[in-house]
Amino acid sequence: MLDQKLDFVIDTPDGARPVHVVRPDGLAGFLETLPPAQAGFLRESGFAAKPDELRLLPGHDGVAGAALGIGNDASLLVYGGLSMQLPETIAWRLEPGDYDQATAILGYCLGAYSYSGFRSPRRKPASLFVPRGHETSLSQASATWMVRDLINTPANVLGPVELAEFTVSMAERHGAECELSAGVALEQAYPTIAAVGRGSERPPRVVSFRWRGSAAGDNAPLLSLCGKGVCFDTGGYDLKPSAGMLRMKKDMGGAATVLGLARLIMEADLPLRLAVRIGCVENSVSGTAMRPSDVVRTRSGLTVEIGNTDAEGRLVLCDLLDEASDENPSLLVDCATLTGAARTALGPDLPAMFSNDDATAEALSRLAGAVHDPLWRLPLWPGYDDWLKSSVADVNNVSSKPMAGSIVAALYLQRFVKPGVPWLHLDLYAWNDQSRPGRPEGGEAMGMRALFALAKQKG
Secondary structure, eight states: OOOOOOOOESOOOTTEEEEEEEEEEHHHHHHHHHHHHHHHHHHHTTTTOOOEEEEEEEEETTEEEEEEEOOTOOOGGGGHHOOOOOOOSSSSEEOOSSSHHHHHHHHHHHHTTTSSSSSSOOOOOOOEEOTTHHHHHHHHHHHHHHOOOOOOOOSSSSSSHHHHHHHHHHHHHHHHHEEOOHHHHHHHHHHHHHHHHTTSSSEEEEEEEEETTTOTTSSSEEEEEEEEEEEEETTTTSSOOOOHTTGGGGGGHHHHHHHHHHHHHHTTTOOOOEEEEEEEEEEEOSTOOTTTEEEOOOOSEEEEESSOOOOOOOHHHHHHHHHTTTTSSSSSEEEOOOOOHHHHOOSSOHHHHHHHSSHHHHHHHHHHHHHOOOOOOOOOOGGGGGGOOOOSEEEEEEESSSSSSHHHHHHHHHHTOOOTTTTTEEEEEOESOOOOTTOOOOEESHHHHHHHHHHHHHH
């Protein structure tokens, strides 16, 4: 189950009962519009239109509707609990009011998600009538569900080959042209990805695909996306402790996010040229696995000393970035669950964003706030660049200093981006540690909607 349908969304309002979205400053006026019995019920039950405050409105033959308080919250997550709080036996519709309906629909749909690939599903979400004109909200919800499904799927089911197959299937479904690299061809074209994958019996794959919008000519902006698809990460010979492996099925969260973003761009038919590269690999331990102190020659020709086999994500990305920047894209973006240091700095909810272009970084930060998909910029601090020096190779894949790990990783990646290519790097967690309205525990698409807003602006 990697691409669930939003089967709770209905296209007719027949029989759907109203959900009134209410803010505190509009509560008095709202009560005046209701029948006296319903208004009295809300008053006497203490309804104050606080965030996530829901009341079912009584009718002559049962439930006549519902009132949802949102306080002064404008985010989509305030609607995240609705689909499971409303009675599932009734269809619902959102009444117009002092709120953004597109945001509410997206929040409702995000809260309706559950991963049920290996167990009976929980109760079904309540059906919601979505009127025409809200295709973007439904597209973003579907893409988010897909990303969550990919991340939540166990690694024994979704390995490098399966991730590659899914990527090809999704891309071709949207009319993209695909290329699959494996075996000797992969070793020659992507030597660092081959080095990471050498320790696993499950062979690595690289999938690249190209697409252009129906209105995109030969000179349309080229957006290039690269995703880290490490389907499971043991750490290699620098073995993770058992507790550190518990969530490592999510180490392909960057690839999943890139696929979700690409899907949004293709479904919206943006006037762009799109190039996507996904490195699908498993970092395992065996007699053929890379060792600490090994030296690997990258696609660019730079040699890398393996200071730590658990810093494999940057090895997966560096060859992809080098190849992508050869095409001189208008914007190059990579997404990866790259460092624990980013989580130490910013916690689980804020992806770390790095960029070599201030205008692009500022635009993404602004758009992230507007679409309620937060991230935070960290610096590509050049003073730490020499921390990656090696005595036997051009560069080490890690620093010997136990500080600024996410910055150092980004500085490593920057070496493989050609001068003059605008570049964004997102170091994200791709996971919710606990369930909250609109954000169930498990895999999460972080930064995807912000990047989509930027792509729309570029197009």
